Amino acid sequence: MELVDRLLKGDKRAAAKLISLVENEDKEASAVLRELYQHTGKTHIVGITGPSGVGKSSLVFGLTKVIRERGKKVGIVAIDPTSRFTGGAILGDRIRMTELSTDEGVFMRSMGTRGHHGGIARATTEAAMVLDAMGMDVVFVETVGAGQSQSMIWECVHTSVLVEMPGMGDEIQALKAGILEIGDIFVVNKGDREGADQLVKELESVAEYKAMEQEWKPPVHVTIATDGQGIEDVVNSIENHLEYLKESGEYQKREEERAKGEFTRTVQDLLLKKAFDGEGSKKKFDELLREVMEKKTDPYSAAEKLLED
Ligand SMILES: Nc1nc2c(ncn2[C@@H]2O[C@H](COP(=O)(O)OP(=O)(O)OP(=O)(O)O)[C@@H](O)[C@H]2O)c(=O)[nH]1
Ligand SMILES: [Mg+2]
Structure with a gap:
């Protein structure tokens, strides 16, 4: 397919078209995915999850800037219709966003989840495949975190970054009850606000708890995404986590989980199609x-x- 050939050469317009095909579950989508699959497996997929308005997009832009300075290419997908890059963004955010979108080594895209269940997981996996085949070294997947969707995301990424901010009150308690178990890296954004220290302490205790069960202890970072503070440290942790995954053999396990998830979802889809x-x-x-x-x-x-x- 001509579009796929162009994608493999890094053509951004081809990427945009292919993601639309996949997003709309176009007839051609499965043909595209078949062709792409053999060209995937090189990218580091990083999930960025957290409550609405916590600063996920700002953080992703900051991280992208640092990673670009390190000479790597970055793909960004925001999944969820409410999480469009432009939604609620103030002027400064828009300027940063425009800067990134003109960079040849950055591809950005928002996409909606699809109707059927497993929508977020499919959208994530398939958009990541397109960006992977395109030659992006790192792919960020931004999603608004809410229990179920958050754990779905976790199955489709290598590294999951959980973003919180001070002043959320009881929310953190709810998060602690289970959802936090899936974060590999914790970020307290809006570090310029009151209450950041307290939140860090709470997250540190979650990290301690996790370290009793697994080798990787999630680092806790404080950032001010809008002015770049603390961002380098988050990038370092993301890189360290990939290294950890590879050295511990955990990477293979996560790849297996990802493949299994996509395979299972496809079987379910085909069965549903057959039935209806x-x-x-x-x-x-x-x-x-x-x-x-x-x-x-x-x-x-x-x-x-x-x-x-
Ligand atoms: N004071 C302060 N404001 C921030 C910081 N990071 C982001 N913001 C602001 O918070 C608002 C929301 O930021 P976004 O990056 O759009 O947040 P988001 O989590 O992507 O939001 P949704 O995608 O809508 O869930 C914007 O107006 C940002 O400028 C920060 O560190 N400090
Ligand atoms: Mg956003």
Whole structure:
């Protein structure tokens, strides 16, 4: 495919088109993904998750700047329609964003999650594949963190950075209850605000706890994303984490998880398509549905029957 050839040469417009194909689940999408797959596996996929407005995009822009200075190329995807780069961004943010978008070594894109479940996971994995094949050394995936979606993201990235900010009150308690377990690196952004020290202490204790169960102890960083403070340290931690993954054999495990996730989701998708696509299956489905409604059969037997045929 011509678009794929252009992508492999690093063409940003081809990347934009391919991501749209994938995002819209266009007919061509699976052909594209098939062709891309063999060209993937070189990029470091980093998830940036946290509550809305915590400074994820600002942080990603700052991180990208530092990584570019180190000579590496960066892909950025913000997943979730509410997390458009332009949403709520003040002038300074927009200027930084424009700066980045004209840089040949940076590709940026927002994308919506798709209707069916596993939407975030699919969107992440497939957008990352495009940027990986394009030759990006690091791919940031920004998502608004909320329990379920956050753990889904975790399955699709190598390194997950959790961003928090002072003044969230009880929220941290809820986070501590389980969600924080998935962060590899903790960032307290808006370090210029009151309460940063307290939040750092709390996150340190979560990190201590995690270090009892695993070799990697999540570092806790304080940043002011809007003026670049603390950003270098976060980049160093991201690089250290990749090194740790590779040395410990954990990288292979995460790759396996990622492949398994994408494979499983694809099987589910194909099964769903088989069950619903085409006149015959639609008719069969309606027939069975009627039987379920009339209690002549149950949903479980009906589902088996639908897939058998
Ligand atoms: N004071 C202060 N403001 C910040 C800092 N980082 C980001 N901001 C501001 O916080 C607002 C939200 O920042 P974003 O980077 O858009 O936050 P986000 O987490 O990406 O937001 P969503 O994508 O909407 O969830 C913007 O107005 C930023 O300028 C910081 O370190 N200190
Ligand atoms: Mg954002």
